[in-house]
Amino acid sequence: MSTVIKNGTIVTADLSWKADVLIEGEKIVEIGDNLSGDEELDATGCYVMPGGIDPHTHLEMPFMGTYSSDDFESGTRAALAGGTTMVVDFALPSPDGQGLLDALQMWDNKSGKAHCDFSYHMAITWWGEQVFNEMKTVVEDRGITTFKHFMAYKGALMVQDDEMYASFQRVAELGGIALVHAENGDVVADLSQRLLAEGNTGPEGHAYSRPTQVEGEATNRAIMIADMAGVPLYVVHTSCEESHEAIRRARQQGKRVWGEPLIQHLTLDESEYFNKDWDHAARRVMSPPFRNKQHQDSLWNGLQAGSLSVVATDHCAFTTEQKRYGVGDFTKIPNGTGGLEDRLPMLWTYGVGTGRLTPEEFVAVTSTNIAKILNCYPKKGAIRVGSDADILVWDPAKEKTITAAKQESAIDYNVFEGKHVKGLPRFTLTRGHVAVYDGEMRGAEGRGKFVKREANNPT
Amino acid sequence: MSTVIKNGTIVTADLSWKADVLIEGEKIVEIGDNLSGDEELDATGCYVMPGGIDPHTHLEMPFMGTYSSDDFESGTRAALAGGTTMVVDFALPSPDGQGLLDALQMWDNKSGKAHCDFSYHMAITWWGEQVFNEMKTVVEDRGITTFKHFMAYKGALMVQDDEMYASFQRVAELGGIALVHAENGDVVADLSQRLLAEGNTGPEGHAYSRPTQVEGEATNRAIMIADMAGVPLYVVHTSCEESHEAIRRARQQGKRVWGEPLIQHLTLDESEYFNKDWDHAARRVMSPPFRNKQHQDSLWNGLQAGSLSVVATDHCAFTTEQKRYGVGDFTKIPNGTGGLEDRLPMLWTYGVGTGRLTPEEFVAVTSTNIAKILNCYPKKGAIRVGSDADILVWDPAKEKTITAAKQESAIDYNVFEGKHVKGLPRFTLTRGHVAVYDGEMRGAEGRGKFVKREANNPT
Amino acid sequence: MSTVIKNGTIVTADLSWKADVLIEGEKIVEIGDNLSGDEELDATGCYVMPGGIDPHTHLEMPFMGTYSSDDFESGTRAALAGGTTMVVDFALPSPDGQGLLDALQMWDNKSGKAHCDFSYHMAITWWGEQVFNEMKTVVEDRGITTFKHFMAYKGALMVQDDEMYASFQRVAELGGIALVHAENGDVVADLSQRLLAEGNTGPEGHAYSRPTQVEGEATNRAIMIADMAGVPLYVVHTSCEESHEAIRRARQQGKRVWGEPLIQHLTLDESEYFNKDWDHAARRVMSPPFRNKQHQDSLWNGLQAGSLSVVATDHCAFTTEQKRYGVGDFTKIPNGTGGLEDRLPMLWTYGVGTGRLTPEEFVAVTSTNIAKILNCYPKKGAIRVGSDADILVWDPAKEKTITAAKQESAIDYNVFEGKHVKGLPRFTLTRGHVAVYDGEMRGAEGRGKFVKREANNPT
Amino acid sequence: MSTVIKNGTIVTADLSWKADVLIEGEKIVEIGDNLSGDEELDATGCYVMPGGIDPHTHLEMPFMGTYSSDDFESGTRAALAGGTTMVVDFALPSPDGQGLLDALQMWDNKSGKAHCDFSYHMAITWWGEQVFNEMKTVVEDRGITTFKHFMAYKGALMVQDDEMYASFQRVAELGGIALVHAENGDVVADLSQRLLAEGNTGPEGHAYSRPTQVEGEATNRAIMIADMAGVPLYVVHTSCEESHEAIRRARQQGKRVWGEPLIQHLTLDESEYFNKDWDHAARRVMSPPFRNKQHQDSLWNGLQAGSLSVVATDHCAFTTEQKRYGVGDFTKIPNGTGGLEDRLPMLWTYGVGTGRLTPEEFVAVTSTNIAKILNCYPKKGAIRVGSDADILVWDPAKEKTITAAKQESAIDYNVFEGKHVKGLPRFTLTRGHVAVYDGEMRGAEGRGKFVKREANNPT
């Protein structure tokens, strides 16, 4: 069966032009004028773009005996509703010595429900010969080339500098890319204890415990260690000028370093934590925390100038009930917010709608850049003959007000509640299947496939 | 008649992949596997790239009663020999009041001999109502949307700040792009006079009279004026860290500013001016002059980080005899060097060959970026169905030592004399015609066409 | 007759220590413990500091057929009331060809009424052989070594780049220092006309017509020209990050460049221009205009880090009646605000009181630094045996709310109206005379003397 | 007995003027014209400056069962010969749990032989309750307020980030200043092992193992941790642009951070390590290693602009025999070079003699700045009534060629061998005693006293 997308304007990171797109099965087979197919999707007035790729999610992530509440089913359903057709989740081995392959098995068990395609990053949460050895298998057999390192979460996921350096060298050897969560965990741990000791137990304490300086420092440190190890570095959730400054200084010295601002940090600010409603504030607790307007400006400037590369969500959804584990002690509030469904409409509204980004740049930072970095381009991230038909038909005139009441995500609130967005999907296709049809969800549970990736990315 | 390029690896700014390219007449009509055509070009072991675009040439430029020695015939022949399939020349109205359209007529008279396609930039060398009015015609009727302003050459081409500001506003209104030659002309003029007065009359005086500071200052000033006028700015021949710093500071503030290093400044340095042979030094006299190694590093870093966008030549070839007008007074040495034939091999050798640039980045900075900036993409700068068949089949294994003895250019020397390059064209196609066939020139004099460009570039 | 200041803590730019100060006539003759003299001033609980020096005033400045309303009498009275014991005024030759010596004669005629010591800067408002020649006399005979250049006020005081460059070279030759009012006059003039043409005639148009970019650009340009001329550069009224960035970049390259923020720019912001009361806004019209909070932060940081050197006022007081010349056309509002009486209390309150500056740094930026730059240290700017007894006994506990109702200045308002300050003079001595005695003004009209300065400042 | 220094020009950080200096016993008692005393020292043609203070020495430092070869006797003798009248040595507790007070006892046992005054910094080489408690005694009873932390020398002196952060907080509480040796010890250790494993065992391996990046990273990290702890930070032996950049970025944000370049890094470069003579190269092994010319320029610029504050030596002298412990394994070469005798002549020659520094700035960076930072000003670092008579009479016309053959230091070579210096002491006085008299050493073994310092430095 074939599907044709008619009368739209194709927008890629490279170019915009009017053309129809013909899909056979799961692939794009033709791009041109006056195409026809079994099913027609009318894209009049719309942009036809590569589906969004969110390289930073935590679906059904284990946490204190429970799990983050969006799993691969609801999470990818939310993704598609918002125009995202691929997610990359973090496989997290337990730091008490769980093997990498063992952890992957756990993730495989969860991801079978996915509505859209997905891949994994592998986290290095401890160091030893087993980890060293299994990394090779992870890259060569499993097609996972990206390894995440936590510089924070002391006593849990955090690795020491010498472990990180050893791991970075191993990643370099295997042709992979190093990822870091960059915050100085020693300082965060100490500040947290001091704040609690002084009676600052509320959600605003979370923000106080993770100032921008600790993120800037860790980013700068990771860049140096990556440079010494000879490995490309991807800095997740870059949230502030200090971190951005370190990244652009490095790039200006010819280093291969990428920064990933989140849609939350681009559009929400620290004042949220001072809301008197504990629930309101706690629902916004994530790491790094939201920052002030000057840091927001820095992030937008980085996207415009190209010193920051990708917009993600760090989607890790906890219900209000789960958030309340931390009443009386902000360090026990589960870290994370949603965003999968809202990333593209929010970025379009605040980025393209305000003139900060062109439509082409929008595609670059939501899809194409990360597809290239992850070495799955042009299978993903492209409108191109032979590419997977992960396609977003974007209606720039469609509007709504974001509200939890109507979202796909399993949780009971939305950090963007009340934001008015203009620019929404008319259709979202995942490998040729029309999963979103003019506002209607056409479920595809279990249709998502794992995307293997090759090492030695030429980017 | 059709031509097929077989067995190569297509390299674009976006992606590399193995495929054949089929050409009908002047256009690319198909890209895929196992294509066939009337004529086959074997690209085994080669990269198939968009032909180079040199946005900065001065062919048969009037100078002191004579002309620069490469005209549109020999200049574009040299271009094709080196893999460049389009040049953009500067139409220069006489500053004593010549109209823009009148100047264009003169340029049209010269360009009929071109072997490859070409376009013009329009220079604003004086200011007045006639210029203001004709600018509209230049943009709307003639398809020339880029306007060059000289901040140096006091008493000749230089315009004052208020004139430049008025012109920038007019360019903004017309949807064009402002270009600047950025050096502080007042300071250069004074330093030149002081040097001559002190007896520094040799070619090295030229370098002393144009220190990097005067370029940095002018670049910074042009950026501010462009920002106030609301016009995108393209800074030609960015040669030093000071200028690059101003550009990247501006880009980081979200301003649309591009910098253009020349292949000469990337690979040659100021020591050339201290050669005891007057001819040797004088042949290298151009503005800005060559700089030291630290400035070279800055330019390469800018290309890598994306803060600099395009590599050009400022090709303006004077014979040794012409250069000798300046014996005894360096201010009379005609400014300019060649480069059209050597730009791509030199950049490949010193850029790709050293690991500084990927092949994709090479294509970006020699062709695709400028095609987008000049709003002639994807007609030019692309390997894409429907694009002009301006194609370069690049053999990375082919080597030579550059020498004037074997060049196409009309002049009697080459500033890259003796440089060994690895990476040369196997075939160069201009709108489908194979103008270079494995080392043999297959002339196409007069085949080049003018490339009209639309205003309101979306880039 | 001798005077002794007892029981205070001496604060200099170098050191603080407890000691008494003995004055004979006009000079400090002893510093030590348990000193006695004919008159005792009790400094218990106070700091004994060098009197403030304001290097930037316009007293009785000619303007459109009238004069700024504080003359050398009321202006220096206000200065003493606020702890300032020396002012440096700008002698402004008419740009239609008035000689420098002629202008100095006019200034001499006005300054006879001064209560405290004073000096002049010489402005270069046009260029020619007479100016060139008289500069030597100004330096060598008159002891004026600092030459101001206006890069704005097109059609009036503004000089062209080549004139400024010629003048800077002359200043270098004479061992002087170049000063600049750094704003791009061409752009300001054009923006002003555009704003008026669009009907933006109110005081807020003044701010729109002089954005920070035009100041940053001019500062950067002046620095380059000074560097080429080999002359030290003092940038008056540095008001924004762009200008500060240019200054600190230059200083980091070993250039001798100083920046002078005004107390107004440190403590007031652009929101003042949006006050609906025309008079309120117009009274704050000065050039550069007030900026936003981020620029304020930049200025404070510069004072702390030492990249900015001096805090001044640009005191140029016009009455509300005079300001109203500009009703209906903001370009006709006389530029200038008061500040002489408030500089020290405001800087102490917002600088020392907030922990941004130490008392020693306060002395440095209000007195000692500029005394060194102007080459009148340690005659001025020091608490030292042999120095002029220009002494400020500062009571850090004394408070007031600033109000025009109680000021010495001749005008009918105060831009700091309503600001509460803590830290005020108990006594102010000018060359040994106690001009302010615990809140009481003890007039000394005509006692002020001109301070001659030598060229070839070793600073 | 009194001594008078006649006919010189006093140079302080603040001012230069002609005056005589009268000394009674150990103190300066009068400064003025035509003074007389029991002994006259003729300073005609000379500058009379505060004696140099070297805040960074390692005299008789324990190392692998032996000691650095200059002890407090020969070390301070060399100091005086070169015009330095105070040294600050590092008391180093053994990291296997030696108490701070115990270590101080060892240092007291060694310092009794000193010819000139001295103080100590306390090193924190391990962390625990005993250290925490004894820090209070060290500050309050012993007058040592400066605490050094090694971020390198893994497995020996190095402390972990959380230990350093805890210690910094303790220093803040006690009103002290934190010092760091800033290199990333994890990376250095790994690079060293890799180099050895690859057969790079010679002295040049030392330089390869400590690239500028690892110093820049550690400096940046220490600054953040100090900022979080609220403690002023002094970065010893700042040797490169990366570290300097971190320091000036911090200072520009209002942080109290000082950088200390060494005279070696200012005047010697990395090419020394490539000398084919193993002894030559090994004698220059110190950490950080010498850098290239661009880093030297950065350090000089920092001294000029004020972003770097103090010039020291890190004097730690090992004989060639001791250096040879490291034949076949560069990690075993004892780290350290001499410099005490040469710091001032080298800095004068390469700094003042070249126009980079004024004489006043020379005094600031060799004496006054560090006296203020260490809170012993104006007892030390000043020519002032009441100050210790630590005085240097400096003859700018005196010349010599540096050679080990004529040095006071106990070792058999000099890293500045063959350098010609112009500017040498005529007299050096230590607390009134003329220890150097026109080239003749007048020993004062055991005359040096410990300089106690107060916490809560107001600088």
Ligand SMILES: [Zn+2]
């Ligand atoms: Zn994270």
Ligand SMILES: [Zn+2]
């Ligand atoms: Zn995450």
Ligand SMILES: [Zn+2]
């Ligand atoms: Zn040019």
Ligand SMILES: [Zn+2]
């Ligand atoms: Zn040109």
Ligand SMILES: [Zn+2]
């Ligand atoms: Zn002004």
Ligand SMILES: [Zn+2]
């Ligand atoms: Zn003024």
Ligand SMILES: [Zn+2]
């Ligand atoms: Zn050290």
Ligand SMILES: [Zn+2]
């Ligand atoms: Zn040391």
